[in-house]
Amino acid sequence: MKKFLINGGKPLxxxxxxxxxxxxxxxxxxxxxxxxxxxxxxxxxxISDKNALxxxxxxxxxxxxxxxCLKINAQKLKNRLINQELSTKLRASYYFMGxxxxxxxxxxxxxPGGCNFGERKIDLHLKGFECLGAHVVLDNGIYxxxxxxxxxxxxxxxxxxxxxxxxxxxxxxxxxxxxxxxxAAKEPEIVNVASFLNNMGAKISGAGTSTITIxxxxxxxxxxxxxxxxxIEAGTYLILGALIGKDLIIENIIEQHLTPLISKxxxxxxxxxxxxxxFKLTAKKNYKPINIKTLxxxxxxxxxxxxxxxxxxxxxxxxxxxxxxxxxRMGHIAALNxxxxxxxxxxxxxxxxxxxxxxxxxxxxxxxxxxxxxxxAALTAKxxxxxxxxxxxxxxxxxxxxxxxxxxxxxxxxxxx
Numbered sequence: 466m467k468k469f470l471i472n473g474g475k476p477l478x479x480x481x482x483x484x485x486x487x488x489x490x491x492x493x494x495x496x497x498x499x500x501x502x503x504x505x506x507x508x509x510x511x512i513s514d515k516n517a518l519x520x521x522x523x524x525x526x527x528x529x530x531x532x533x534c535l536k537i538n539a540q541k542l543k544n545r546l547i548n549q550e551l552s553t554k555l556r557a558s559y560y561f562m563g564x565x566x567x568x569x570x571x572x573x574x575x576x577p578g579g580c581n582f583g584e585r586k587i588d589l590h591l592k593g594f595e596c597l598g599a600h601v602v603l604d605n606g607i608y609x610x611x612x613x614x615x616x617x618x619x620x621x622x623x624x625x626x627x628x629x630x631x632x633x634x635x636x637x638x639x640x641x642x643x644x645x646x647x648x649a650a651k652e653p654e655i656v657n658v659a660s661f662l663n664n665m666g667a668k669i670s671g672a673g674t675s676t677i678t679i680x681x682x683x684x685x686x687x688x689x690x691x692x693x694x695x696x697i698e699a700g701t702y703l704i705l706g707a708l709i710g711k712d713l714i715i716e717n718i719i720e721q722h723l724t725p726l727i728s729k730x731x732x733x734x735x736x737x738x739x740x741x742x743x744f745k746l747t748a749k750k751n752y753k754p755i756n757i758k759t760l761x762x763x764x765x766x767x768x769x770x771x772x773x774x775x776x777x778x779x780x781x782x783x784x785x786x787x788x789x790x791x792x793x794r795m796g797h798i799a800a801l802n803x804x805x806x807x808x809x810x811x812x813x814x815x816x817x818x819x820x821x822x823x824x825x826x827x828x829x830x831x832x833x834x835x836x837x838x839x840x841x842a843a844l845t846a847k848x849x850x851x852x853x854x855x856x857x858x859x860x861x862x863x864x865x866x867x868x869x870x871x872x873x874x875x876x877x878x879x880x881x882x
Contacts, residue, residue, distance in 0.1 A: 470879045479714070480714040484695055484864065490514075492557065494506065499539075526545075549575035556578060593632065598613070620646050638669070647676055648675055660672075661690035665685035699715060702715045774801065781820050788813045795815060796832055796835045798810055800828035801823075
């Protein structure tokens with residue numbers, strides 16, 4: 466079993482460079498198989514989800530070269546079952562549904578895995594595939610999705626789902642005619658995927674708005690793309706700077722992707738000093754409490770609510786976080802309370818009473834962003850903490866140990882029985 470061993474309470478100084486976005490990379494990699502020629506993806510984060518997707522590609526007989534970039538050649542692709550062992554390693558395995566359906570007109574895949582923070586159905590994905598002309602059968606945990614011919618359709622999403630928006634987009638790029646996705650999600654990662662497909666020769670317009678239009682094409686040619694900077698990783702490290710930074714620089718940031726977080730941090734009383742490539746932060750002693758409501762982009766991201774909880778324990782007064790996206794995203798609360806936080810849960814709202822002095826403790830991560838919240842807390846608390854279930858964190862934070870060590874953090878991975 467792997468754990469983080471952290472000796473916290475030390476100010477962090479130096480520069481952290483944000484890696485490519487996890488939520489883009491995990492969609493761009495499956496999208497690459499739609500291309501009829503080789504593709505290249507730059508700035509792919511070094512995370513375990515990338516390795517899990519490469520395992521799936523290799524199962525499909527796709528040629529992959531993972532060096533300073535990811536080169537993918539699907540010209541010899543074989544449409545094989547993506548079994549439970551492969552699919553349950555990550556939630557984003559479901560993007561092979563849309564990609565293989567669009568490429569081959571058929572896919573067999575086990576139900577996807579990923580973090581457990583409430584019911585995460587894929588009904589909207591399947592509804593979209595059916596609108597395009599596919600037939601969906603679920604048998605013993607295996608989805609068999611098949612279409613004699615995919616045809617463009619007018620699709621309305623009941624909820625602006627990122628996954629469904631991207632998956633339908635993948636399935637529709639080679640469908641005959643025009644597809645419209647109404648009430649589409651607007652996240653920057655969707656724009657990144659649409660740009661990749663358009664670089665191949667797809668005809669997609671409206672990505673980043675609530676209506677995406679896809680005009681089907683017959684072939685997709687050689688293309689390259691660069692993964693955008695990870696706004697959630699950037700946000701996590703900005704929060705860290707507010708907690709224990711001492712001229713801590715976070716660079717490779719697209720500021721407009723982080724507007725809700727930056728606004729809320731300024732409301733708390735954090736001063737951002739802009740640098741050429743990002744922000745410089747130094748922790749302060751007196752922060753104001755605030756209220757946060759998670760919303761789809763461009764609202765406050767649910768993925769940053771958990772790391773933000775750690776910061777709110779250091780604010781003088783009562784703060785609220787109202788979680789509106791997922792039903793069970795409070796798995797970090799009990800662990801933070803073990804570390805002397807004072808947090809209560811009422812329905813889907815976390816009530817954080819501060820300021821409390823965080824204490825070192827042995828805790829467990831319940832999911833990816835919960836794990837990030839605990840890492841921030843352990844780095845803030847003076848003394849030695851251990852965090853279990855770190856596989857969650859390694860799924861989404863590229864080279865986290867090296868990045869933190871480089872700015873003075875005392876953190877390492879240890880092996881235990």
